[in-house]
Amino acid sequence: MTMIIRGGTVVNADRAFRADVMTFGDKIVAVGENLEAPHSARVIDAHGQYVMPGGIDTHTHMNLPFMGTVTQDDFFTGTAAGLAGGTTTIMDFVIPSPQQSLLEAFHTWRGWAQKAAGDYTFHVAVTWWDDSVREEMGILVRDHGVNSFKHFMAYKNAIMADDETLVNSFRRALELGAIPTVHAENGELVFQLQQDLLRRGLTGPSSHPLSRPPAVEAEAANRAITIAGVLNTPLYIVHVSCAESLEAIARARANGQRVYGEALAGHLVIDDSVYRSADPEFAAGHVMSPPFRSKHHQAALWHGLQAGNLHTTATDHCTFCAAQKAAGKDDFTKIPNGCGGVEERMAVVWDAGVNTGRLTPSEFVRVTSANAAQIFNMYPRKGVIAVGSDADIVVWDPEGTRTISAKTQHAKGGFNVFEGRTVRGIPSTTMAAGKVVFDRGVLMAEEGAGRYVERPAFVPVSAKS
Amino acid sequence: MTMIIRGGTVVNADRAFRADVMTFGDKIVAVGENLEAPHSARVIDAHGQYVMPGGIDTHTHMNLPFMGTVTQDDFFTGTAAGLAGGTTTIMDFVIPSPQQSLLEAFHTWRGWAQKAAGDYTFHVAVTWWDDSVREEMGILVRDHGVNSFKHFMAYKNAIMADDETLVNSFRRALELGAIPTVHAENGELVFQLQQDLLRRGLTGPSSHPLSRPPAVEAEAANRAITIAGVLNTPLYIVHVSCAESLEAIARARANGQRVYGEALAGHLVIDDSVYRSADPEFAAGHVMSPPFRSKHHQAALWHGLQAGNLHTTATDHCTFCAAQKAAGKDDFTKIPNGCGGVEERMAVVWDAGVNTGRLTPSEFVRVTSANAAQIFNMYPRKGVIAVGSDADIVVWDPEGTRTISAKTQHAKGGFNVFEGRTVRGIPSTTMAAGKVVFDRGVLMAEEGAGRYVERPAFVPVSAKS
Amino acid sequence: MTMIIRGGTVVNADRAFRADVMTFGDKIVAVGENLEAPHSARVIDAHGQYVMPGGIDTHTHMNLPFMGTVTQDDFFTGTAAGLAGGTTTIMDFVIPSPQQSLLEAFHTWRGWAQKAAGDYTFHVAVTWWDDSVREEMGILVRDHGVNSFKHFMAYKNAIMADDETLVNSFRRALELGAIPTVHAENGELVFQLQQDLLRRGLTGPSSHPLSRPPAVEAEAANRAITIAGVLNTPLYIVHVSCAESLEAIARARANGQRVYGEALAGHLVIDDSVYRSADPEFAAGHVMSPPFRSKHHQAALWHGLQAGNLHTTATDHCTFCAAQKAAGKDDFTKIPNGCGGVEERMAVVWDAGVNTGRLTPSEFVRVTSANAAQIFNMYPRKGVIAVGSDADIVVWDPEGTRTISAKTQHAKGGFNVFEGRTVRGIPSTTMAAGKVVFDRGVLMAEEGAGRYVERPAFVPVSAKS
Amino acid sequence: MTMIIRGGTVVNADRAFRADVMTFGDKIVAVGENLEAPHSARVIDAHGQYVMPGGIDTHTHMNLPFMGTVTQDDFFTGTAAGLAGGTTTIMDFVIPSPQQSLLEAFHTWRGWAQKAAGDYTFHVAVTWWDDSVREEMGILVRDHGVNSFKHFMAYKNAIMADDETLVNSFRRALELGAIPTVHAENGELVFQLQQDLLRRGLTGPSSHPLSRPPAVEAEAANRAITIAGVLNTPLYIVHVSCAESLEAIARARANGQRVYGEALAGHLVIDDSVYRSADPEFAAGHVMSPPFRSKHHQAALWHGLQAGNLHTTATDHCTFCAAQKAAGKDDFTKIPNGCGGVEERMAVVWDAGVNTGRLTPSEFVRVTSANAAQIFNMYPRKGVIAVGSDADIVVWDPEGTRTISAKTQHAKGGFNVFEGRTVRGIPSTTMAAGKVVFDRGVLMAEEGAGRYVERPAFVPVSAKS
Numbered sequence A, B, C, D: 001m002t003m004i005i006r007g008g009t010v011v012n013a014d015r016a017f018r019a020d021v022m023t024f025g026d027k028i029v030a031v032g033e034n035l036e037a038p039h040s041a042r043v044i045d046a047h048g049q050y051v052m053p054g055g056i057d058t059h060t061h062m063n064l065p066f067m068g069t070v071t072q073d074d075f076f077t078g079t080a081a082g083l084a085g086g087t088t089t090i091m092d093f094v095i096p097s098p099q100q101s102l103l104e105a106f107h108t109w110r111g112w113a114q115k116a117a118g119d120y121t122f123h124v125a126v127t128w129w130d131d132s133v134r135e136e137m138g139i140l141v142r143d144h145g146v147n148s149f150k151h152f153m154a155y156k157n158a159i160m161a162d163d164e165t166l167v168n169s170f171r172r173a174l175e176l177g178a179i180p181t182v183h184a185e186n187g188e189l190v191f192q193l194q195q196d197l198l199r200r201g202l203t204g205p206s207s208h209p210l211s212r213p214p215a216v217e218a219e220a221a222n223r224a225i226t227i228a229g230v231l232n233t234p235l236y237i238v239h240v241s242c243a244e245s246l247e248a249i250a251r252a253r254a255n256g257q258r259v260y261g262e263a264l265a266g267h268l269v270i271d272d273s274v275y276r277s278a279d280p281e282f283a284a285g286h287v288m289s290p291p292f293r294s295k296h297h298q299a300a301l302w303h304g305l306q307a308g309n310l311h312t313t314a315t316d317h318c319t320f321c322a323a324q325k326a327a328g329k330d331d332f333t334k335i336p337n338g339c340g341g342v343e344e345r346m347a348v349v350w351d352a353g354v355n356t357g358r359l360t361p362s363e364f365v366r367v368t369s370a371n372a373a374q375i376f377n378m379y380p381r382k383g384v385i386a387v388g389s390d391a392d393i394v395v396w397d398p399e400g401t402r403t404i405s406a407k408t409q410h411a412k413g414g415f416n417v418f419e420g421r422t423v424r425g426i427p428s429t430t431m432a433a434g435k436v437v438f439d440r441g442v443l444m445a446e447e448g449a450g451r452y453v454e455r456p457a458f459v460p461v462s463a464k465s
Ligand SMILES: [Zn+2]
Pocket: A183, A238, A239, A289, A290
C-alpha cells in the first residue's frame, strides 16, 4: 500500500528541506516536492511539521532476567512504548552468564524478542573468555548479523570482564569486522566503595552515586580506550555520563582514534539531587549505573553532542517496579539498577536540545538515529529519509506538547524519571516498516510485527567489484 | 544533453554505494543502480572507480594584485588547473584595501572572475572598520550572495584587523547570518620577530618560519575563538597549520562552540625542512604563511581531520614565479607569500589520506567538498552526488598514478611544492556543470564557463512555511 | 634589643619544626630549640602556635588617585591594616598616566609611601611606550630596586597596553633582568560588552560580571603567555580569577614555560552571587576586576595553589567608600573598581585553606610569603624564618577566632567583602622589622616605620666570584 | 672531627648563596660566610664550585635476585658507585615474592645491605594481598621506618598487582601514613603485545619497546592516579617515561591531587634509537622497562621537571652483564630488564639540565635530593645544606668534565648506557656522613659504612605539643 507524507520539512543528518515522502510496503520509494501519488495512497498531512527518520535507541534491556525476577517491559511493551515516542528500532543486549554459550544466549534472546512490535537488533555481551567464545563470536558475526560486542567493566563477581577478556575480545572483534562496546566503570573501585559505605551504615539509595563517582567511570573509559588504541580497534562507549569520561574520549579522538560515545536522555536532563530525596522509593526509582550526575556533567554531555565527541542518544531502558526496587531497601547495592525512557527519549532530547538552540534539527537526527545507523552498520536502511530506506518515519510536531507521567506512559513499571516534565515537540505520527503504528496519541503497535535487523560486519569500501 | 556515469562506486559524505549517475544539463537527475538512459546519452565508464562530488577549494587567490605585481594564475588558468585536479568550485577572496569600499572591491573581483572556467564564489575581507563597512556587509549578504567575511590578524601596517575591527565585524556577521573567518597569526609578534631577524642579519628565506612560530598562530586562533565565543558567532579558521592552533579549536569545540578549521594540502604533507634548503630559490618558492611546519604538526593536522576538529582542505593557491619571489632575495619579509596547489589537492589528500588508512573515502568527500558546502551554505547544490545537485562530479581512479611536477602542471608560476611526489589515486574524468572538462589527462576547460555561486545567509530551519 | 619567640612551631615553605626564634634589631639572629637569650630579651610565648614569615601581599593599591578622588586607605592606614592581619610587606603599584614619565610617577608614589607603617615595594606599570620609557625602565631597575613591571591589558581608552607595548616592554624587561606582570583581561571585549549592556539599559552593578566573563580574562592571559613565551621572558599574572586563565597557565607551565600566577583572597572564597544582591550598595561594594566568579572557579583556584600552578595570594586592596562607589549608581562602568582585604588575607587563606586540609602549613607559607619573596627577589630577606632574614614574623594562633566586620577592621572604607565570616586561625602577634606592631588585638603601627624594599634585578647564579 | 668546606656557593632548593659549611661527626654544624673553624679542621676548598646536598637516588635495585641470577652490583659496589657520582643515599626496593612474608623479605634485604658504603632505605613492594600483608605493612611502618610501598602494575604471572591489591594496599598505606608508589604499565597489554611479537617471529631486542608503547604506561598511571584519588591517598609514580603518563599526572595535579613523579636520568637523555642498533648486545644492554622513548618524550620529561609535575630523578640502577642479558638472545622477553646509572645521574642531569638552561642550580637540588627527602620524609636530615642535617655533601665543579665509559665506571656490569657522553659539571668531592668518600677522582668508599635510614610515617603538622 502506498502512503504519502505531504507538506513537511524532511530532516536528515545533512540537511533539512521541504519534501513529500512516499512509501510503499516497508520502504521509502520517493522523496521530493509535490510528489504524485496514486489516488489510493493514504495521505498523512505534515504541514508545519518535521519528517524525520524513526529513532534508534542504541541501548535497551527488554525482558531482562535479573536477580530472580525480570524487567517489567518485555519486547512487546518496550518496543511499543518506543513506537509511541518515535523510536522505531531498538538495540538490545544479549547477556550470557559467565561460562554460558554466546549462541545459546543469543537464541534465548531471539526467542524473547519474537513478540516485538518494532524492529530490534542485538549487541552480544562477552562476559568471559575461552576459545569457544572466540569461535562463537565468529559465528554470530558471519551467520547472525551481529557486529557489536558488549563488555561490562563493572559488576565484580558477576559479569565483569577483566583486562585479559577485554584484550582478547577486542582483538577478536577486529578480526571479524565488529565493534567492541563497553560499560565503563572500574568494578573493583565500585565494589570497594560499596563495601565502605555499607560498613559505615550508609545503606540507603543516597549512597548509590557515592559508590560510583565520575573518576571511577573515567578510569574505565580511559582503560578501554587505551586497549582499543593499542589494538587498533574502534570503540563505542555506552552511557557516558560525566565530563571526565567525555574528556578521555575527546582526547583520544583528537589524537585520531576512532572512539564513539553514547549519552542517555536521562543523564542529559536529570541531576543527582534525585538521590537526596526524602522519599527512598523515589530515590530508588532513579538507581541506575552510572548514576545521574550534577548539572556540570549535564552541560558537558550536551557539549559532547555538539562537538561530535558523543554520537548517539539512548536510554538504557530497563524497567523495574517499586516492588522490585524494594529488594534493596536495606542495602542500596541490592536495588535493581535501571530506569525507563525508550518512550520519552526523542521528545526529551528535542525539547532540551533543539528548543534551547543546543542542536539543530539535523543534529537531532544525527544523534537520535543517523549516527547510530552508521556506527552499527544499519545505514542507509535506517537513519535517513531516502529512497530505498526502511519506511521508519516520525512526523514531528514542533508545537505539540506533552507532560510526561508514569500515569500516561505506555511503558510498564509505574515509574518515570521524567515525571512532570512538559516537553514541546512530540511525534504526531510514527510509521514503522511502512505502517502507521502511532498517530495523534493512539498507539497501534502490533505484537510480533518487529523484525530482527541483521547488521553485517564492517568491510573496507572498494571501488573494485 | 544527458550523460550517464556507469558502474562506479558513488561516494558521499555519509556512505559509498554502487550506482550509476545520470546528468542532464547542469544537474544530476538520477542516481541508482542500472539506470536506464536515453540512447543519445553519453556514457562515462566508471567501473572500478569512485564517483564523487567535485572538489571545493575553500581558499584560493587568483589574479591577486600584490606589491605592484599580480599572481601568475588568473581566474581562468587557476580554475582550469582546479578542474584538471577534480576541483570544480573555488572560494576566492575579495580583499579591499583599508578605506576602500567593500562593494567596489567586490565588483573588481567579480570582473576579474568573468573568465573563470569553473564555478567560484567569494569570501570578502574586512580590513578596516567604519559605518560604511557595516552597511556594505549588509548589502553583500542581502544582494550579492556573500555569507562569509575574512579577517587578517597578521600583516601589520597593511590589512591587519585589530580586536576592535574583529569585534565589530563578527557581531555584524552574526546579525546578517554570515560566518566570520580569520587568518590567525599575531601580527605584532610576527612583525617584531621579523625585525629581530633582519637586525641580526638573518635575511634569507630560512628566517621565514622563525618569524612565524606555532605559538604566534595559536595565540591568534585562540583570540578569534574567544571573541567569537563571547559574541556567540560561529567561526571558521583558515589554514590551520599547527598542533597548538588545532588544540585551541578542539578545546572550543569540546566546550560546545561552533568553530571550524581548514587544513591546506601543503601543510598536510610538506615539512619545514624546505626552508633549510641550500637553494634559496627553492626555499623562497615555499614561502607562505603560515609556513610549513615539522612532521609533528602534520600528524596533528591529520588527527584533526579524523576527529572532526578540522573540516575542510584547501590550498591557499597563490602563485608567484621565481622572478616575483626574487623580490625578497635580500630580505625574506619581501618575498611574496604564496604557493600553488589547486590542481594537486584532491590527489595529495587522497594519496596521503585514503591510501594510508587515515581517511575513508566518505571522509575524503567530507573534507574535500561536503563540509565546505555545508559550512558555506552551498549544500546540497555542491558537495553531494544527489538528484538535483549540480553535475560537478569527479570520476576517481584509485589505481591511477601521477608524478607531480611543475613541468606538467596546468597552473602557472613554474613551481610546484609537491614536485616529484607520486600520487596514486587521480581524477580520470572531471565533469563541471554537466560538461566533461577533463578526461584522461586532457583538459577541456572553457574560459568564462564558470559561474558565480551565490551563497545565501544562514537562517534557522523551521517547519513553518 | 633582643626578642625571643619561645616554644612555637616554626613554619617555613620547606618544613615545620619546633624552634625558638631570636631577633636582634630588625633581623632574625637565631633559630633553634631551647635558645639561650639574654635576660633583657623580651619573650613572646608561642606555645601551641605557629611562627611564620610575615605575609607579603603582592598586590595592593594604597593612596591610589582615581577619577578625581583617591582610595580610602593611604600607605599608613593600609600597611597598618596589613600588620594587624600578619602581613608585613606590601607590593604596591606605581601607575604612570600615558605619556607620563615613569620616574616622575615612581617618585610621586615613593613620596606617598613615606608614611607607611610596614615595608613596601613597587611594581611599576608600563602604560605607554616610547624610547624614554625604555630608558626609564633601565634606570628603575639599576638605580631604584624595581624588578617587576605591570601591564594592564584592560581599561581601553585609559591605561590599556596594546600588543606592541607588551612586546616592547616584555623584551626590555628581559634585557634588564626584570619580570613582566599583567592584569589579564581583553580590554576591547570588556568595552564592547559594557556598551552592549548599557545600551540594553542594564546599568546596575549586576552587569559588572557580565561585562567581564572568564573567557575575556583567559584570552588575555593566553596572549600574554604567548608573548612571554615567544620572547623567552618569565611572566607573572596578577589576580587569576577563573579556571580558564588557570588552564592557560597550567598548559604553559606543563610545556616548561616560567609563568607564575596570583590568586586573590577574595576570589578564593567569595562568589558572584554578591552581584545579584537586592542591595545595590552591597553589590557595588564588591565591584572589582576581574569580578568574583562562581564556585566552580573558586575550586579551580584552590587546585591551582595546590598544584603549584598558582604561586601567591594577594588582595588587590583598593578601598573606596560608599559615597565613592555611588559615582556609578546609574552606570556600573563608573563604579570605582576595588575592594579591601590586606588585613584579612592571611586569616581567610588559613581558614579556608589549612583548616579544610587543602593546604599544609608549609604550603600556606609558600603562598602567603615565600613564593612572592622568591619570584620578586626579596628572598631570603623576606619569606623565611632564618638567621639573617628580616624579623618580619607572625605568631599564628590556630585556635583563635575572629568574625570579620567593617565595624572592627583597621582598614578604611567602611566596607568589608568578608563581612560576617568567622575565621579560625589568626595572628596573635605580628613583628615587623624586629618590633612588635600588633599583639593580641592591639595595633601599634607607627607611621613612617615602613621601609622601601629594593629588589635587585635577577642574575644567573654562578659559582664564580 | 671537624671539616670545613670553604669558599663555595651553597645551593639549596630555595636559593644559592656564598657560604662556608662546617661539619662535625656526621652532621653539618655551621653554614655561613667566613666561618671560624678549629685549626685542626680539615679544609676543603670549594672556590668556584657549588656545595650541594648529596644526591638521593630514589630508585635502585642492588643485589636483586632475578631469574636464577643476581644483579652485578651489590649494595657495596652500587652505593660506592653512587658516592663516586655524588649520590649519598639510595632508595632500594624490597620485593617479596607472591605469598612471601613482607617482613621476611625486608630482613633479607636488610642483610644484603649491611655492606653498603652509602646510606640506604627501602621501599617495600606489595605483590600480593591478604590479611597478613595488611598486618605486616603496619609493622614495617611502625617498627622499621618504612613509609613507602611499591606496586608493580606490570609483570603478569609474576609480581603484578591487580586492582584489588592496589585498592587494598593504597587504603592501608593511607591508614598508616605511608605513600604508595607504582611501576605503571598495563601488564595485560604488555603480555599480549609480547606474545604477538613473538608469534610474528620478532624475537629480537628491537621488539622490546614495541611491546611497551607509551599508551600502556599512561593507562596504568591514570588508573593508579584514579585509585589514589578515589581513596584520597597521595601517590608516587616511579620512572615516568612518556608524555602521556606525564599528562595524566599533570591533569591530576591541576585538579588538586597529590601525585608525584620520578624521571630516570636515562629517560631524560637517551632515545629509543638504541633498540634499532645493528648490534643486538648493545640493544639488549638498553633493555629496561619502561623502555627509552623518542626525543618528543624526553622534551616532555624536562618540561615536567621544570613545571613541578615531576619531582625526582633516579636511575632504576639494576645492572646485568652481557652474559646475563644474553639469556634473552632468542626471545626479547627473557632479557633481564635493567640498566645502570647510579654513578652518572647527577652529572647527566646537571649537564643536560643546568648547562642548557633548563634548570637552575636550585632546581637541580630540588630534583636530585630535596624533593625526594621531602616526599619520603627524610627531610631535613637529607636534601638540604643546613645546620643539623646529615653531612652528605657534594662539592660540584661546574667546569670539570668527564667522558662516561664502562671502562672507567665504578659500577659493575661492564656496560654503560651513557657510554661516550662527555659531561661538564662533576663532583670534585663527595662527603657522606661527614667523611670524604670521593675526592678528585679517587673513591674511598668503605664497605659497611652506609646506614639504614628510617623514614617515619607521615603525620599532620600541629602547633600542639
Ligand atoms: Zn551499563
